Amino acid sequence: MRINFRSYTPALLGMMLLAASCAKDDAYETPTTKNQLQNDCIKRSTGPNISGGVIEFAYAMALPASRGKLVSAQVEASIAGANGTYLENNSYYYSIEQQKDVPVKIGEPSVTTGNTTVTTFTKDTMAATLRYFYTIPAEAKGKSVTFTFSAKSDNGENVSYKMGPYEISTMDMKLDLNLTDGDSTYFSVADMKVYAKNQTVDASKIDLIYMYRTSATASLKHALVAPGAPKEYLQDFVVPGGAANVTKLVKAYNLRDQQLARLQYGVFITDQDFKAVDFNNQPSYLFNLKAEGGTWVETADGKYRAFIYINKVDDAKKSMVISVKRYQVK
Amino acid sequence: MKKFVIISGLILFFAGMISSCKKNDLPVDEDGLLITTRTDCYVSNFELLGSDFQTVRSKAPVIDTAAGTITQEVFYGADLKNLWPQLTLAQDCKLEPKITGKTDFSDLANPRQYTVVSGNRQVRKTYKIIITVQPK
Numbered sequence: 001m002r003i004n005f006r007s008y009t010p011a012l013l014g015m016m017l018l019a020a021s022c023a024k025d026d027a028y029e030t031p032t033t034k035n036q037l038q039n040d041c042i043k044r045s046t047g048p049n050i051s052g053g054v055i056e057f058a059y060a061m062a063l064p065a066s067r068g069k070l071v072s073a074q075v076e077a078s079i080a081g082a083n084g085t086y087l088e089n090n091s092y093y094y095s096i097e098q099q100k101d102v103p104v105k106i107g108e109p110s111v112t113t114g115n116t117t118v119t120t121f122t123k124d125t126m127a128a129t130l131r132y133f134y135t136i137p138a139e140a141k142g143k144s145v146t147f148t149f150s151a152k153s154d155n156g157e158n159v160s161y162k163m164g165p166y167e168i169s170t171m172d173m174k175l176d177l178n179l180t181d182g183d184s185t186y187f188s189v190a191d192m193k194v195y196a197k198n199q200t201v202d203a204s205k206i207d208l209i210y211m212y213r214t215s216a217t218a219s220l221k222h223a224l225v226a227p228g229a230p231k232e233y234l235q236d237f238v239v240p241g242g243a244a245n246v247t248k249l250v251k252a253y254n255l256r257d258q259q260l261a262r263l264q265y266g267v268f269i270t271d272q273d274f275k276a277v278d279f280n281n282q283p284s285y286l287f288n289l290k291a292e293g294g295t296w297v298e299t300a301d302g303k304y305r306a307f308i309y310i311n312k313v314d315d316a317k318k319s320m321v322i323s324v325k326r327y328q329v330k
Numbered sequence: 331m332k333k334f335v336i337i338s339g340l341i342l343f344f345a346g347m348i349s350s351c352k353k354n355d356l357p358v359d360e361d362g363l364l365i366t367t368r369t370d371c372y373v374s375n376f377e378l379l380g381s382d383f384q385t386v387r388s389k390a391p392v393i394d395t396a397a398g399t400i401t402q403e404v405f406y407g408a409d410l411k412n413l414w415p416q417l418t419l420a421q422d423c424k425l426e427p428k429i430t431g432k433t434d435f436s437d438l439a440n441p442r443q444y445t446v447v448s449g450n451r452q453v454r455k456t457y458k459i460i461i462t463v464q465p466k
Contacts, residue, residue, distance in 0.1 A: 215466050218466045252382050283411070
């Protein structure tokens with residue numbers, strides 16, 4: 001039998017290619033530690049940055065034990081944070097047994113002076129990751145904000161890390177407003193506030209009335225009705241004189257914005273979403289509202305658009321907890 | 331013998347290729363949908379969704395094929411101007427006019443009408459959609 005070697009050429013080439021692709025990588029070398037104070041930072045929070053909301057960072061700093069210990073960590077924001085801005089005094093590690101982050105205290109609670117927040121270490125620490133929570137102030141709306149993180153060690157070394165700029169949305173946000181039938185029943189989009197029935201309130205600012213009604217035949221339950229809605233939908237409710245706003249509503253369900261719902265869903269309502277909603281021919285009343293549902297809202301004057309998310313409904317207490325994002329159109 | 335097997339194999343292979351390339355000459359309509367021989371022409375189910383894509387039906391629909399009506403009660407307060415009807419049709423049927431999105435059902439005196447066209451496009455059946463609102 002004659003062997004034709006030419007016919008084996010493709011097979012041989014294939015084997016050579018296979019051998020080349022399986023060539024062993026260079027041996028791994030353990031990286032050597034830099035003999036200096038180092039730092040790093042990540043932004044932990046996602047979604048649009050909204051006044052009243054929080055931007056969260058994790059700032060890590062470390063130096064070799066032989067070079068000393070950490071003395072302090074500080075963050076300087078280009079616009080001073082609102083109340084509730086702080087740098088943690090705990091460093092965290094993840095515990096596999098407990099399946100959660102476990103805190104280790106490294107110092108006293110941070111002190112904020114103007115734009116600067118400082119945490120001073122009181123424990124002998126060579127490495128720590130501190131979380132920074134920046135509460136976005138109202139004056140930052142529509143601007144951008146930057147952060148300078150820095151750390152100091154007892155041998156006089158300093159390091160710093162710049163983060164940003166981050167755009168702050170023009171949106172407003174209010175969380176966990178309580179609406180109760182017959183009491184805290186008026187909602188004003190312009191004020192982002194719930195008013196009680198017996199409170200003195202500018203009637204022209206009432207955009208929505210919350211009510212809880214039951215019927216033997218119909219599913220009414222939790223309802224939001226504009227004061228200017230057709231009379232039959234206001235049920236037995238007597239609207240205060242001067243309140244006649246015909247607020248437009250577009251019912252939504254399963255739109256669980258993470259900042260409003262604070263659930264596991266990675267959904268965020270942004271400025272663009274408000275612009276995209278079509279309010280033509282939409283009603284001014286909604287019945288049978290449910291938890292995790294919500295509604296898009298446009299005020300009668302067209303000045304504001306909002307999204308009301310329903311965090312909780314309570315049939316027994318005839319109440320509802322809502323969280324709101326608002327966008328100024330004009 | 332071996333030659334015979336190879337040749338017949340090749341013939342079969344090419345025959346298979348030719349038959350697979352044969353032009354499909356079954357008729358299609360202006361929407362690119364297959365016109366079949368089926369004469370079934372009816373609505374088997376009806377759904378109405380609100381702007382939140384949740385049902386607004388408070389009861390099961392009453393579909394009367396003989397009378398050509400679909401009677402549907404909706405929740406009190408349902409926004410009749412923005413409803414999304416969904417009709418389940420018999421196999422190979424299509425609907426006229428097409429449903430492309432939210433539809434206004436608020437004119438209760440003049441119910442909307444949809445025509446089901448059978449698979450062979452020869453049988454047409456018009457349904458009137460009668461909406462009633464749940465009493466309070």
